[in-house]
Amino acid sequence: MDLTGRRVWVVGASSGIGAALARELCLRGAQVAVSARRADALKEVAGEWMTAVPCDITDADEVRQAAGVVAAELGGIDIAVLSAGYWKQMGDEFDVESFDQHLAVNLSGMANCLGELIPRMKKQRAGMIVGISSVAGYRGLPGSEAYGATKAAQINLLEALRVRLRPDGIDVLTVCPGFVETEMTSDNTFPMPFIVSAEQAGRAIADGIERQSARIVFPWQMSLLMRISRLVPDRLWALALTPRS
Numbered sequence: 432m433d434l435t436g437r438r439v440w441v442v443g444a445s446s447g448i449g450a451a452l453a454r455e456l457c458l459r460g461a462q463v464a465v466s467a468r469r470a471d472a473l474k475e476v477a478g479e480w481m482t483a484v485p486c487d488i489t490d491a492d493e494v495r496q497a498a499g500v501v502a503a504e505l506g507g508i509d510i511a512v513l514s515a516g517y518w519k520q521m522g523d524e525f526d527v528e529s530f531d532q533h534l535a536v537n538l539s540g541m542a543n544c545l546g547e548l549i550p551r552m553k554k555q556r557a558g559m560i561v562g563i564s565s566v567a568g569y570r571g572l573p574g575s576e577a578y579g580a581t582k583a584a585q586i587n588l589l590e591a592l593r594v595r596l597r598p599d600g601i602d603v604l605t606v607c608p609g610f611v612e613t614e615m616t617s618d619n620t621f622p623m624p625f626i627v628s629a630e631q632a633g634r635a636i637a638d639g640i641e642r643q644s645a646r647i648v649f650p651w652q653m654s655l656l657m658r659i660s661r662l663v664p665d666r667l668w669a670l671a672l673t674p675r676s
C-alpha cells in the first residue's frame with residue numbers, strides 16, 4: 432500500500448509510539464490527524480503538519496465527536512491506528528481499581544473507537560484498522576496481570592475482527608511490540624530486554640501498514656522469545672517465574 436495521500440487517524444498520539452508513528456506516516460506522505468487526552472502535548476506533536484483533535488477514548492460521546500471532526504477535516508478515514516494505552520504494574524496486592532482502569536482504556540476505549548470506525552469503513556467498503564497490543568498478551572507475567580489480560584483480549588478481538596471485516600474490504604493489523612522507550616516504560620524498574628526507541632517502533636508499524644500485514648511483532652528477538660514461551664508447559668512456566676525465597 433502506498434501511503435501517499437492516505438487519510439490516517441492516530442489515536443493516542445500525544446507521546447510514545449503513537450506520536451512517533453504519526454510523524455513517520457507524515458514523512459511517507461499520509462494526511463494525518465492525531466487524538467489524545469492531553470491537548471497541549473497533542474498540539475506539539477501535530478505542529479503544522481497534522482490535524483489535532485483532542486479526545487478521551489473512555490468517553491464514547493467524545494470519540495463520536497472526534498471521529499466526525501477527523502472525517503470532516505481529512506475528507507474521510509482510510510486508516511485508523513488505535514494506540515492509546517494504559518499501564519501500571521500490579522503490586523503485591525491485587526488492585527481492582529487499577530484493573531478497572533486498564534479495562535476502561537485498553538478495552539472499552541478501543542471498543543468506543545471501533546464502534547465509530549467500523550460503520551464508516553463498511554460504508555466506504557475499504558479501510559484498515561491498526562490495533563497496538565503487546566507481546567505481554569502472549570503469556571501471563573507477574574506484575575502484568577491487568578495490562579497483560581487486556582492485551583491478550585485485544586489480540587483476540589482484533590483477530591476476530593480480521594475475519595468478520597474481510598468481506599467488507601477492511602484490513603485489520605495487530606501490532607505486538609516488545610519493550611519500547613516511552614513515558615509508559617520510563618518508570619519500570621525491571622529488566623527490559625531488546626528495548627527499541629519509539630522511532631524504531633514507528634518505522635516498523637508504518638512498514639507493516641504498507642505491507643498490509645495481519646500481525647507484526649518486533650523486535651525480532653522478542654518475537655522469537657515470545658513464540659518459544661508459548662510452547663512452555665503451564666506448570667513449568669509458573670515454576671520458572673516464581674520468585675526464589
